[in-house]
Amino acid sequence: MLRICLLLLSLGSILLLGATPAALITERNFQPHFDRYGVTGSILLFEEATGQYVAYNLKRCRQGFLPASTFKIPNTLIGLQTGALPDTATICKWDGVKRYFPQWNQDMSYAQALRVSCVPCYQQLARRVGVKPYQQWLRKLAYGRMDVTPQNLDTFWLDGNSRITQFEQVEFLRRLHAEKLPVAGQHQRAVKRVLQLQKMPEYTLYGKTGWRFRSATNPDNAWFVGWVDRADGRTVYVVLNIEPQSGPANEQFIGARRAITEAVLRELKWL
Template sequence: MRHLLFLRFAGLLVLALLMGSTTRSPAVKERDFGAYFAAYGLRGSFLVLDAATRQFMAYDVARCRQGFLPASTFKIPNTLIGLETGVVRDTAEVFRWDGVTRSFPQWNRDMSFAQALRVSCVPCYQQLARRVGAERYQQWLPRLRFGSMRVTPASVDTFWLTGPSRITQFEQIDFLQRLQRGKLPVARRTQDLTKNMLILSRGPGWVLRGKTGWTMQQGHDNGWFVGWVEQNGKAYFFALNAEPADGKPATAQFVQGRRAITEQILQREFGLLAGPAK
């Protein structure tokens, strides 16, 4: 009996190994997009996925696999969690300004949830985070599989900006694909509302959705722009991560460059975003 069980186990093991040997990881083609970054005084990495062909194209693939703090790209899963848990009723709910004047003047007012995402209002999302609480985050974050997030009661309103939380560009795109397809473990309404909030521009036959991010720690700035383009029935996902090439504090080139570099690459290298935006 033991002999038969051993043979059966051995057979299953061999089958698993054979299946594993024929499973291919997604193809990654390396491209040199360095000139786009240099034009804005930045260094970084860029990743694009053509969803139809499953072809990844990467500038500095090793860096694309490096984890960084998600910064305000975490507002995407945070929006999903806020809506799904009911701590925010809908996109029209108003976040009240706390009266503290901050260096980003667009934050110094009352605003709707949709507006808070549009202007990347950190204080608004910190209000949301305190309502959600560490315990619910610890339940929801593993379900959403958004990188490697670490939250405690002490860090509940900062864990995406400081500390050990990390996400790679490959992980950003994996998450965005599941959102775009409606495959996240939250209600369809929650996903649809979030996707609508992410629309940045549209043109003839195309729609651009995305979110920027920016961390500032001890004089070191790091920035994101992640999202996807739907054009003529096809989807293309992107994730940019960048920082000032000279290591100095961020300038207007950094702030504007994240999205500008992305749009230039998508337009010139992939023929996307064709036609005037509105």
């Protein structure tokens, strides 16, 4: 009996030593920043050094949404890794169809297509990648719960059943930042270069916006996902998701994604 008790105590000690403490989540009220732009939503930040989250509207941070153009990050990685995209300098040929966003109506590199969120370019890429490679690589990347079928191959990130939460976006960005995704390091570095938005002496801001356009069954829904690398070596990841408080999206809504994110980062002294 004594020997069994000692064995149980020993196993318990091993389990305790190997246990990972739950992440600390601090909830903050950033609603005034959202009100300023007439939107509702949530924002989630994670500081790498401390392992601590800061969240506004925590329940919503755990809710899944279509990734919209934030999916261009894993989409580019998958394209590069599978060879469907030779490199980010590869030119996407304009198909001649004039669309609402004039910046889309031209030939452009995939680096530029990512920056201006050119949906038609990434739909061309999706058709080159194919259903099975997406299904395989999305599992490897652990990127939310994407629903890819032959019927939705070039729209699955924009409409349908695909979902990703803000917590899942943060975890994906952490692995990209650390180059720990199961993708060649050179491809991860290439994507990170394209994501750079602003470089200052004190910090560098990386990010990507996304916008799921309003439809008969879905409201406008938009993202900002990214991170800040401070000159002192600290890193914070930030993921915002918003919807209009009422009515359809407008120009203010488009600008709100980055503006609210930067306002919160400034309030928390990251910018």
